[in-house]
Amino acid sequence: MDDRSMTRWPSSYQWWLFLAVVAVTLLIPALFILVAGKNPITAYASLLSYTLGTRNGFYEVITQCIPLVLVSLGVAVAFRAGVFNIGGDGQLLSGAMLSFVFAPYVAHLPMPLNMLVYLFLGFVGGGLLGMFVGWLKVRFRASEIITTIVLNFIVLQVLSWLIRGPLQEPARLMPWSDYLPDSLILFPIIDGSRIHAGLFVAIAAVIVMAVVIGKTSFGYKLTAVGKNPFAARYAGLKEGRIIVLAMLVSGGLAGLAGSIQVAAIHERLQDDFASGYGEAAIAIALMARLSPAFIPLAALLFGVFYVGAGVLQREVGVPFPIVKIIEGVVILGFLCFEALSNRRKEAH
Numbered sequence: 439m440d441d442r443s444m445t446r447w448p449s450s451y452q453w454w455l456f457l458a459v460v461a462v463t464l465l466i467p468a469l470f471i472l473v474a475g476k477n478p479i480t481a482y483a484s485l486l487s488y489t490l491g492t493r494n495g496f497y498e499v500i501t502q503c504i505p506l507v508l509v510s511l512g513v514a515v516a517f518r519a520g521v522f523n524i525g526g527d528g529q530l531l532s533g534a535m536l537s538f539v540f541a542p543y544v545a546h547l548p549m550p551l552n553m554l555v556y557l558f559l560g561f562v563g564g565g566l567l568g569m570f571v572g573w574l575k576v577r578f579r580a581s582e583i584i585t586t587i588v589l590n591f592i593v594l595q596v597l598s599w600l601i602r603g604p605l606q607e608p609a610r611l612m613p614w615s616d617y618l619p620d621s622l623i624l625f626p627i628i629d630g631s632r633i634h635a636g637l638f639v640a641i642a643a644v645i646v647m648a649v650v651i652g653k654t655s656f657g658y659k660l661t662a663v664g665k666n667p668f669a670a671r672y673a674g675l676k677e678g679r680i681i682v683l684a685m686l687v688s689g690g691l692a693g694l695a696g697s698i699q700v701a702a703i704h705e706r707l708q709d710d711f712a713s714g715y716g717e718a719a720i721a722i723a724l725m726a727r728l729s730p731a732f733i734p735l736a737a738l739l740f741g742v743f744y745v746g747a748g749v750l751q752r753e754v755g756v757p758f759p760i761v762k763i764i765e766g767v768v769i770l771g772f773l774c775f776e777a778l779s780n781r782r783k784e785a786h
Contacts (some may be wrong), residue, residue, distance in 0.1 A: 526692045535597060714740060
């Protein structure tokens with residue numbers, strides 16, 4: 439992808455092309471709703487009226503946005519370096535598991551040091567897995583697409599073993615762990631909602647990554663390696679080191695999201711509690727054109743779909759998989775957008 443296309447919206451042609459992609463993205467799911475025998479206008483009205491028109495719905499949208507923003511920021515970092523990290527789910531689970539395993543030792547530290555160490559362990563857990571993928575790519579030219587898919591399944595099985603084995607709750611009846619220590623719980627910050635302090639972490643991550651990508655040499659190196667690795671090597675940049683570091687940050691942000699989800703929402707480990715965040719993050723990062731500043735807006739849109747999917751199923755009778763259809767359409771639509779934009783630039 440062209441660096442300029444990822445950081446700003448340059449021409450009126452691209453504005454119209456972008457709006458066309460958004461329109462098609464909304465139209466295709468509407469066609470599926472129509473095929474299911476339902477009214478698309480009624481479906482979208484029900485979705486928006488609950489998610490944006492009610493306090494509880496909007497609170498849930500914000501709650502869903504927190505992990506989506508963090509994982510999407512990680513995906514944007516990896517994609518900018520030319521690494522197609524589709525292992526967000528596995529990296530999220532890795533961070534959650536590592537931070538949970540050390541939680542009993544961290545819980546006795548004074549506040550807020552215990553929470554900072556707990557979250558840092560989440561970043562490390564996801565970051566190590568991401569860095570391993572980057573190392574495999576650099577050292578053995580292993581496809582990151584294949585390795586991240588395989589590692590997603592491996593991490594999921596490790597989680598399944600932990601919650602049915604060494605970390606299972608004391609009664610040994612249910613496939614989940616014991617509860618996280620109370621001192622590491624992120625309680626709601628707004629009464630009557632599940633919005634928690636992880637929101638501040640997500641906001642801080644957006645600001646930090648926007649500065650890192652837009653204002654630092656590391657951000658420049660990321661884009662240079664992703665845009666033209668041959669030119670980057672000729673300029674003396676260490677491509678392999680940048681790829682590994684990019685995957686460390688990418689996986690770390692996903693792992694951070696995992697530790698936050700456990701501390702704020704689930705309060706323990708359980709089966710596949712993060713399914714789908716990695717896929718949605720790809721669509722969000724592409725919709726935001728890999729720009730940290732636009733990721734919260736794209737995440738908000740997907741938060742509406744995630745929360746509203748249940749409403750569509752209950753009130754309109756639209757099947758829940760419509761969210762997966764929307765994710766796929768967004769990914770294909772914005773890949774086509776980039777291809778058409780780049781073709782026009784080459785023609786001129």
